[in-house]
Amino acid sequence: MTTLSRMLPRLRSSATRALRKVFGLEPAAPPRRLPAPEAFVASERSLLRPLPGLDLPPCLPDNLSRSPTRVTTLPNGLRVATEDIPGPSACIGFFVNSGSVYESGETTGVSYLLERMGFKDTKHRSHLSIVSELELAGASVSVSASREQMVYSYDTLKGYMPEALEILIDCMRNPLFLQEEVQRQLVLAREGFQELQRSPERFLHEQLNIVGFSGALANPLIAPEHVLARINDRIIQKFYHENFTADRVVLAAAGVDHEHMLGYADFLLKDWHRGAPMEKPKSTYVGGYSKHRAYSDMTDVALAFEVPGGWFQERDAAIMTVIQSPYHVAKAVDIAISELIAVATPGEVTEVELRRAKNSTISSVLMNLESRVVVAEDIGRQMLSYGSRKPMDNFLQRMEGITLDDVATFARKMLASRPTMVSWGDVDKVPPYESICKRLR
Template sequence: MEESKGPIQNPKHKPYGPTDSLPFPSQLREREGRRGETPRPLLPPSPPMLSGMLRSSTRVLRKGPSACIGFFVNSGSVYESGETTGVSYMLEKMAFKGTNHRRHRNLVHELELAGGNVGASYSREQMVYSYDTLKGYMPEAIEILIDCMRNPLFLQEEVERQLVLAREEVQDLHKNPEKFLHEQLNLVGFSGALANPLIPPEDALSRINDKIIQKFYHENYTADRVVLAASGVDHEQLLNYAEFLLRDWHKGSPVEKPKSTYVGGDSRYRADSDMTHVALAFEVPGGWLQERDATIMTIIQTLMGGGGSFSSGGPGKGMHSRLYLRVLNKYHAVQSFSAFSNVYDNTGLFGIYLTTSSDFVAKAVDVAISELIAVATPGEVTEVELQRAKNSTISSVLMNLESRVIVAEDIGRQLLTYGCRKPIDYFLQCMEEITLDDITTFARKMLSSQPTTVSWGDVDKVPPYEFVCKRFR
């Protein structure tokens, strides 16, 4: 493509917001100086609204020269249907590939000069765009991130280039049993929006073009569905930089989140392998919006724990968890055996993922069933085990929140889910209050749902679905 010195002009694409010129960071710094207000170092009690109902929030981290900012969007595969299947997957790949004001190579050059790292990720319910950089480059980072969010350029030639890479990834999905089975859990366990594929099938990719991506973007990336979050940045400073560039981002029409229903089920994929991978899961009713139940589930996951026969993190990791002590230490044919969860706003999945030889898979599944039932049985879990799990969970949460990237993500996702960021003490107190009765009551409620089982590899000896269901009755 012939390089142009001016902004890219695409008559087919009319991005929202000003397109004639963007303020340079120096202009933003001048605006900050004119405000002359004393920065507030603490998180506001409620997230202020920028124009168009876009929400923002920050947390100031006293130490370190770096900061992280991100846009979080209420959009993902649950909002796809028909011709738009796979668009969220492609939006992640098209992120930071150029805007109406920057070619891709110019964007990369600016990022290199600032030493910044950008990234995009998608999930079933949310999209994330982040910029991690030195605090001194924050005005530039905000301007670049907003430009990439508001004025993305979806050129068909770039779409086709990314589709080639996407097809290769989709073809490789069946070779990655853990990733494949976690995708199958949703496709089998739910009906409705959560059963939309996160990783699109090849026939869906063949329908995608620049116009379909652009239409989905305009319908879903509206100010009322976007959160701007940051860590390591003063909140007044963030507002000062951002509100000028976001002042006319339009608010979309009210959109109701598509419905999903948990149904359970069974799926088996035969692959050429000596090992068999199995995931057994149940519904987490209420999802993240049932905060106390979600907290109990998190502690149960730590309590059960698990791991692999070989730990890349060194010996001793997770050695006191129930699945490590009662399964991995006892059955040497088991290669891995771990509790997992996939949780969404209103529902979720919790279960056990295991890998073993095909000759031992029937026994391994039976052990997994027994371990889940044990947690739901009064008297099986001791007070010592519960306290250890609570301490481990609290420690993990606090250590994660030392990362500026995780803090920014925590702020953004909480604002999308709860409408505010709840203080960490709120969750810590909730964890401390969990009792053994809470553990068994929640586990029994969870196991009362229909099981979902998915398997990969030599699946001939995986127990019948009816056998699994009968064990939980």
């Protein structure tokens, strides 16, 4: 009993301290003071001070204006377009007037293969050597093919621009298209086409172009298996040399001084092979395609309303898609038709809705142009499509100039022709084509 009496005060004291700690009543511990050497090291490692030996670039001024796009045409016909952007990195790319609209007969599907054959073996480098050089520079490269243009781009630090340009030119001018590599890519392309059939949006887009257009725009961009079966290195070489000529190429750069880029380009491109572009009837070519283009009247007015699905446009043509599960497809089609009719009816779209659509479009475009890769693409594609790059003020003025009458007029023009309709999957609940046509009359 005596022992328990002696332990009770200590137990109470321990319990009291525990409760104070749980409820935050414990007195604050005095701050720990570092010894002088440790305090000096901690101050030196503070994030508020630059690291020793690290030279930071000067801060950008608040009133920085965008550099103009400068363009020079070299004697061999190649155009060099640059826009200087502050910062340590830059992106350069070759933009070529070539794509599936230039294919015919045995060359059908070649653009799809060329996209996969980029940055492979050349006369001066093996594929392994190219990959090693890219890794040393920390570079990011890509090749993309659309229906009317192809892009070879290289994104890296500005200090590596001479090497980047040299690799790009080597891959553009001197590809070998080795048969074993072609066969390897054909196998992967067949797998890609099978994967396409599991992606409703991409598959419908391809089918809509085939059904909705005639001539070159109906050529498949993603080559089907029966087309891939006849492609070989000889066909690829033939298409490449007919279409990849200097007068059909734009070298676009974002983040690089124009004179610096021009000096290297002129030195390396003096003997770029020349040749007449492949002749095509004017009716089969419909200008440049770009998912980033912001200067098409069709895109401007189409963004005044929204539909589930997507909007894809060439220069003089466009496709609207509605993609839904089979359980809601009838309702989705009904909403899309109702919205199209409403937009074509004067007074149905309000100024508030138009303002909202304009703001959404402007913010999307301006945010995209914060990327040097997108800026380089924008420069290259506009140079190919229009021969010059229109300043951003031009786009903003055009957006502000769109009126409700413009929207209604365009919508009525779009509804004046019979619609193109493609259904895929469980189509039992898709409304009949004739009933859709009657509602749109």
